[in-house]
Amino acid sequence: MATHYINKIGILSLGKIFGALYGIMGLILGAMISLMSLLMGSLMSNEGALAGLMFGVGAIITLPIFYGILGFISGIITALIYNVVAGFAGGLEIELD
Incomplete structure (x- = not known):
């Protein structure tokens, strides 16, 4: 088993x-x-x-769109922060078979 590190995450990919x-x-x-x-x-x-x-029809239409946009933005922010922290900490350790 080889140990690898995730040193950088694609910002748009995680978004x-x-x-x-x-x-x-x-x-x-x-x-x-x-x-x-x-x-x-x-x-x-x-x-x-x-x-x-x-109200029910509105919830089915608007909530996925609203949550999707917020998720995209939070993914971008998370990837940016991770990339900065991984530069100092060395990345996330994973094992691959």
Whole structure:
């Protein structure tokens, strides 16, 4: 087994990975909020049901986009900070078979 070090991370590469992961989490959260708003809306009057439907659809659309953008930005920031710290600390040690 050889020991290798990760000395540098591609900034845009990590940004894309984080963006995709956070987007998936946003989709899951949006689906849960959508289901809850539809359930609560169905317990209300017709206007409440329509409001719950609109809020649920909005959550499914906006949360993955919002989370994806935030994930992309946080991935870029994380990669920048990692690259600076790895320059001093020597990188992250991994073992490959």
